[in-house]
Every structure is written in C-alpha cells, then in structure tokens.
Amino acid sequence: MTEAPKEPRKSTRDRIAEAVIRLVSRSGTAGASVRRITRAAGCNESVLYDHFKNKAAMQRTVFDELIDRRNTMYASVVERNTGGSARDLIRDWTRTTLESFDEDPDAFAFVGLTSPSVIADDPEHVREVFDQMRSHLAGFETRPDEQIDASPVAFAIAYKILLGAAIEIHAGTKEGPSAPLAEELAGILIALLVRPAGAPPLVTEPEPPIGAGPRQGIHCPEFMREDSTRGRLMAATTRIVAKNGVEAATVRAISSLAKCHDTDLYSKFRNKQSLLHTVHGEILEHWYEMRSDFGNAGDPDARVFIENWAKGALLAFDHEPETYAYVLLTYPPVTEGLLDSHAFNIANGIRVFSDLTPPPGHRIDLSPQNYLAFRSAMIAIPRAINAGLVVGPAVRHTETLQRVACRILLRPTD
Structure with a gap:
C-alpha cells in the first residue's frame, strides 16, 4: 500500500507568522508576547530575530502580507466579473469576503487588531491600503445603465457593514459561519453602492467646513x-x-x-x-x-x-x-x-x-x-x-x- 505523500514542513518563518496571527487574534497584540509566539512556533527567540527586526516589525510585515492576500482576492473578484453587472460584482465581493473569513477568521481578526498600531506609526500607509481596496470597486467598468459609488465615505460605510458580521462572530456575539449571510448583506450593499446611471448617489461628499467643530466636554462620560x-x-x-x-x-x-x-x-x-x-x-x-x-x-x-x-x-x-x-x-x-x-x-x-x-x-x-x-x-x-x-x-x-x-x-x- 502506497503511503500518501507527507506535506512539506512549513518554514520557521511561516510558523512564526501563523503563531503571531493566531495569538494576536485570540489575545490581542498585548497578549502576543515574543515568548508566547516562539513557543507556539516551536523555535527560540533568537530565531525570530533572524527573520524580523522586532515584534513591531513582525506584526507590520504580517499585516502587509495579509492585506496583499486580500487585494489579490479582490482583484480576482473584479476579473471574473468583467463584462458583468455591478450588482453581480457586489454579490461576489460580499460572498468572497465572508467565505474568506470563514476559512481563516484569525487572519481577519489580526488585521483589525493590528490596524491601530499601523495607524499610529504610519497613517499614510493605512490610507494607501484603504485606497487600494477601494480601487477594486472604483475601477470596475460598469454597464452603461449603472454606476458604482466607491467614494471614501461610501466605501468606508460599505466595508464596515461587510465586516460587521465577521467581527461579531469573532467576538462571540453572533453565531457563525458568516457566508450564509452573504445574500442579505449583498442586498444592503447594492442599495448603498450601486445606482442607475444619472441617479443621485446615496452617499455624498460635502465640502470640508472651516474649523474642526466641537471636540470635547459635552457628551463625555x-x-x-x-x-x-x-x-x-x-x-x-x-x-x-x-x-x-x-x-x-x-x-x-x-x-x-x-x-x-x-x-x-x-x-x-x-x-x-x-x-x-x-x-x-x-x-x-x-x-x-x-x-x-x-x-x-x-x-x-x-x-x-x-x-x-x-x-x-x-x-x-x-x-x-x-x-x-x-x-x-x-x-x-x-x-x-x-x-x-x-x-x-x-x-x-x-x-x-x-x-x-x-x-x-x-x-x-x-x-x-x-x-x-x-x-x-x-x-x-x-x-x-x-x-x-x-x-x-x-x-x-x-x-x-x-x-x-x-x-x-x-x-x-x-
């Protein structure tokens, strides 16, 4: 009887990356110490520093790799919907995102939980990431009778709605999996993002006002x-x-x-x-x-x-x-x-x-x-x-x- 070939052993770097994703997603960034990461990856702390400058650099590298993976996924969604309707694109975008979360919820949680440190360290990079993901919808060539609104505000609202179910499932406040919610969720996002050509958008971009408005004191706890x-x-x-x-x-x-x-x-x-x-x-x-x-x-x-x-x-x-x-x-x-x-x-x-x-x-x-x-x-x-x-x-x-x-x-x- 022929034995099934064994899967190749993962590299040390990949094991470290998987460990940090899993630990951050379940314990937060503060709970993912270098000691816990290396123990989960089955290596010494010195080996971790052979691959990453420090913990912050490791989290940033893994963050960027997961974002690249997500952008590749969205590019594939656009490619397979080329020539189709904007509504079908949004349905596919919604379904693919939720299926991806169900397959690897830790990766989605990791991106969300490490975003604050990336924002604090490199806000321009966060804007670049946001614009990259937004560009997949904004650049879609729609049919003559429809338009997609992928302005920053529209996309921010749509993406938060899209990830809302995933966040709730990961937090334990909603039962999974998330993929069965795709059809209902897609209907909400289509109403938000897709409109007949020439119709006014649901989301508008007002001119920036002078000054920043009231900031503190009235509503605080x-x-x-x-x-x-x-x-x-x-x-x-x-x-x-x-x-x-x-x-x-x-x-x-x-x-x-x-x-x-x-x-x-x-x-x-x-x-x-x-x-x-x-x-x-x-x-x-x-x-x-x-x-x-x-x-x-x-x-x-x-x-x-x-x-x-x-x-x-x-x-x-x-x-x-x-x-x-x-x-x-x-x-x-x-x-x-x-x-x-x-x-x-x-x-x-x-x-x-x-x-x-x-x-x-x-x-x-x-x-x-x-x-x-x-x-x-x-x-x-x-x-x-x-x-x-x-x-x-x-x-x-x-x-x-x-x-x-x-x-x-x-x-x-x-």
Whole structure:
C-alpha cells in the first residue's frame, strides 16, 4: 500500500507568522508576547530575530502580507466579473469576503487588531491600503445603465457593514459561519453602492467646513470629568488606548498620565484588564443613557427618529472622539466579559425601534443581520475619521448617514 505523500514542513518563518496571527487574534497584540509566539512556533527567540527586526516589525510585515492576500482576492473578484453587472460584482465581493473569513477568521481578526498600531506609526500607509481596496470597486467598468459609488465615505460605510458580521462572530456575539449571510448583506450593499446611471448617489461628499467643530466636554462620560484617582486612571486609559491602541496602555503609562502610582491602580481595580473592562462598560452605559438625546424620544415617527439618532451619533463622536476611539479599538480584545451587556444593549435598541411608526408604505426591518448593518453604519464614519481615511468633523456627513440609516431600516412593504 502506497503511503500518501507527507506535506512539506512549513518554514520557521511561516510558523512564526501563523503563531503571531493566531495569538494576536485570540489575545490581542498585548497578549502576543515574543515568548508566547516562539513557543507556539516551536523555535527560540533568537530565531525570530533572524527573520524580523522586532515584534513591531513582525506584526507590520504580517499585516502587509495579509492585506496583499486580500487585494489579490479582490482583484480576482473584479476579473471574473468583467463584462458583468455591478450588482453581480457586489454579490461576489460580499460572498468572497465572508467565505474568506470563514476559512481563516484569525487572519481577519489580526488585521483589525493590528490596524491601530499601523495607524499610529504610519497613517499614510493605512490610507494607501484603504485606497487600494477601494480601487477594486472604483475601477470596475460598469454597464452603461449603472454606476458604482466607491467614494471614501461610501466605501468606508460599505466595508464596515461587510465586516460587521465577521467581527461579531469573532467576538462571540453572533453565531457563525458568516457566508450564509452573504445574500442579505449583498442586498444592503447594492442599495448603498450601486445606482442607475444619472441617479443621485446615496452617499455624498460635502465640502470640508472651516474649523474642526466641537471636540470635547459635552457628551463625555462622567469619569472623564472626575478628579478622583479612579476617574483619572479611567480617563488616562481612555486617552492612551484612543491614541495608540491597547498595547500602549501599560500600567506604568496609565499611572504616569493619571499622575499617580502603580499601586493606586491596583487599589481601585483588580488588574489592568479589569480597568479596561470597566472603562469599556461605562462608556457603553453612557451611550445607552444618551439615546434619548440621539433621537426625538417623544416622536414615534420612525424616519424622524432614525435621522435624529444618526445626527446625534455623529455629534457625540465630534464632542468626545476619545471615548468612541476607545470602544472601536478595544472591541473585541477586552469585551469577553461584556457579552451579556452587549446583547442587552442590542436588545434594547431593537425594542426602541420596534415602538416607532414607519412611514406609509414602509416597514421597519429589524432582522438580526439588518440591525447589525445599521449598527455598523453608525460607527463607520467615526471609525474612518479616527483612522484618517475620511475628513471630519463627523457631523458634516449627517445627511449621508441619515439616508443610509433610513435605507437600511425602512423597507417598502410591496
């Protein structure tokens, strides 16, 4: 009997790359120490430095390789749809992305979790990556009767919606696999990106206003204004993570910015992870309390409520971008203990929208996938501004987000 040929042994470099992807995706960048990486790869630390200058260089190299792989995948999508319709392209783009996530969720998570450090170190590179991925749709030669809107804002919203399901599945707040969601998700993205030739776009690019608009103070959580040791520690954690990501939030860095000793942190919180959880949870609780301001609580008209909700979300980001950035950068690395709270938050949001009155001839679509698309759209513009991909302040994009939100949630009944 002939034995099946053995697969060739992977190179040390490939084993290191696989180890860092797996560890970062499951423990965050801070949890992927050089010692843990080399142990998982089955090599010595000195061998790692034969292949990479340091841990940061290793993560950046792997990040770029995964992005190259994704761009190759998207180029193939465009190639096999050449001569076809824009709608078929978006369906294929959606399905291929979700199938790729299902095949290798760790790789998708790695890119998301290492993006903050890449943004901090080389924001221009992040813009190049964003424009590369956007170019696959922007450069597609459509049929004469249709157009694709792949402006930075439109693509930022679409891509956040597309990856929303993958992020939720990886975080444990949604059951996988993601590929079965492709058809419903593609319908949402087609409505956002594809239009008949000559029709006005759903997403518009407003002229940049003079000045940056209001930035801090009005909507921030209580702890950001406290002068107590606990409040200063939480505020310092928020600012460090918002600026440089979770990995930069060491006990020493937090204590130094809060102007206290390391021992003060441990007297107020069980450990650093507990501090990260507490900040995340209190920000989410604060946002929930603000929801009455996001929409006109006394107006049951669904369109009015949704439009006010969208405007309020963007205003909140402009007033306190650090808390928004904190949640964006700590989800999912620190939220394993907050899954019940997260589910409660979603359920309450659905309940609020369920009580509204839709316009004549419409219904409010609160299916799980559709509501996830709505939530993803709400944070897409703040996320893009935080990454330097879209010009702020966020409130200048109010009309666009209002149209997108209404298009997602309000569906014709016929």
